[in-house]
Amino acid sequence: MNTLTIRNLDSAIKDKLRVVAARHGCSMEAEVREILRQALMPSKPDRGLGSRIRARFADEGGANIDLPLRTDAARPARFDEGTTT
Structure with a gap:
């Protein structure tokens, strides 16, 4: 494992880190x-x-959209329609 040294750490940050570490039951490291x-x-x-x-x-309320009933059977896409050869 490697070692990392952090210099000039604000004392307020270090104090908060100590509190959070104690709350989690572990060392600051x-x-x-x-x-x-x-x-x-x-x-x-x-x-x-x-x-x-x-x-x-979810908190935005969503959108209530009435979907039309499908009356026609699904059909495959045709890619050759509308092209001129």
Whole structure:
């Protein structure tokens, strides 16, 4: 493992770090390691993109859209329509 020294750390920051580390039951060094790990290491999202988007905008009220009933059967797309050869 490597060592990192942080100079000129504001005493208020150090005091808050000490309190948070005590609240989590660990040393200040362990707390800093965890903070850096969470900030810099990619984490796998626990939900898919669609679920995260829906959750983010859920408080906006959403949109109530009446969808028309599908009366025609689905058909494959035709890419040759409208082209001239």
